[in-house]
Amino acid sequence: MKFRYPLLSFLFFSLVTIIIAQDENKRPNVSEDLSHSVFGPPQSAVWEFQLSYMKEGTNNISSFNFYKKDQRNKTLFFKISDNGLNNRNEFRVQELTGGAVLFPFDDDDRYQLDIGGTYDKIKDTSLYGKAFYSRITLRPQPNLWFRIGAEYFDGSAVGHNTLYRNTVLNSFYFVGKVSVSKFSLVGLLGSGKIDDVLNTRFGFAGIIEGPFNTFILGGYIKNDEPKENVRTLAIGRGAPFRPDGLPSTVFIWKHKDNYDFQLGGIFFGGNNLFVKPAAIGMSQGMFISSTALRENSELRQGQLMSITDDYRNSDFTLFYVYLNQGIEMIPGTVNHVGFRAIQLFKVFSEVKFSILSKPVIGIFYNEETEPEFNLMTHKFVDKQSTFWSFQAGITFQDSFILNVIHTPQKSDWIVALSFMYMVPKNNVLTKTLIQ
Helix, strand or coil: CCCCCHHHHHHHHHHHHHHHHHHHHHCCCCCCCCCCCCCCCCCCCEEEEEEEEEEECCEEEEEEEEEEEECCEEEEEEEEEEEEECCCCCCEEEEEEEEEEECCCCCCCCEEEEEEEEEEEECCCCCEEEEEEEEEEECCCCCEEEEEEEEEEEEEEECCCCCEEEEEEEEEEEEEEEEECCEEEEEEEEEEEECCEEEEEEEEEEEEECHHHEEEEEEEEEECCHHHCEEEEEEEECECCCCCCCCEEEEEEEEECCEEEEEEEEEECCCCCCEHHHHHHHHHHHHHHHHCCHHHHHHHHCCCCCCCCHHHHCCEEEEEEEEEEEEEEECCEEEEEEEEEEEEEEECCCCEECCEEEEEEEEEEEEEEEEEEECCCCEEEEEEEEEEEEEEEEEECCCEEEEEEEECCCCEEEEEEEEEEECCHHHCCCCCCCC
């Protein structure tokens, strides 16, 4: 993979080396100074192991998932599944996926390494797909942030004249962020390649933080291919580490030609864990992800559970997700694929009866759009369907969690049994948050 701007790359590495060298002379070793944490106060690590079974029409999907989570979110995750959909949602595959977030130098938050990969095989064939990503993040000072990322995919996609075709994708990007008072500027430079077609992009985003942990982000990325130019807007509020009783929220909008994506969430209640770094990090990550590969999106976000644990971030949680993407099923004719989902969760955190505790209920409204061939007109038309889903869950002995999601109109079921293990608190070092 060849980067188009070797001079900029050299200057960046030189700058980072100087900053780190100067900072090391000023700052004691992390084993002596435990104050540098951008993730907030430490918390006991939680391990979750999950076995799940999904029935989607005539398809039966089984998987085993686990992750490790602390104040830095998920730092280790793994998934093995049979008959699930690949990241392109095109084929049923057998999949093996894993990743880790590492802090290799004395567990210091200033130096972070993310690595992950997935390998899948299309069912009933010998065709494979493999994806890999890696990111190096440097935080030499609380107001400086740098990241270099590289991604790769080699696998099969839907063919034009044949059922399958091989495609190779890769992406390389550099991001830098500097903060002054309540304003942050993010700069991005990247290069991506789809088979033999190279696309270079650059962009900027600004983040303004307001009162009560509110913020707004606006960003634009320009590509060699004009239809790939992307705009990102995010607005929200993160809760403080010591809850103040106010809800936290986020709304993110990304747009380019024939593509719209929206993500919104409201979190409120006594157990609100959607804190300020999570809110800004999610919004900033959505801006950066415009340079990354879709094949690695699940890996980068670490969302590998069959039934997500996001509802545990608050006593009340409301999610809104919307995607509308134009595709040419027939050259010159644009059809659309996408969905709209509204999800409402309520966790009864204080409820406990014998060995049972923390029941949760969820109600989901879903809309799906996909092209369908009309035999009368011999054209593809956009077909829309709507349906409701319902979730119920309960915790046994504070360790085992059973969750079920049912979609009556489709006769679809998801059943997941999780085991939670929390590392004893006396194994956690005490750190002071840098404000």
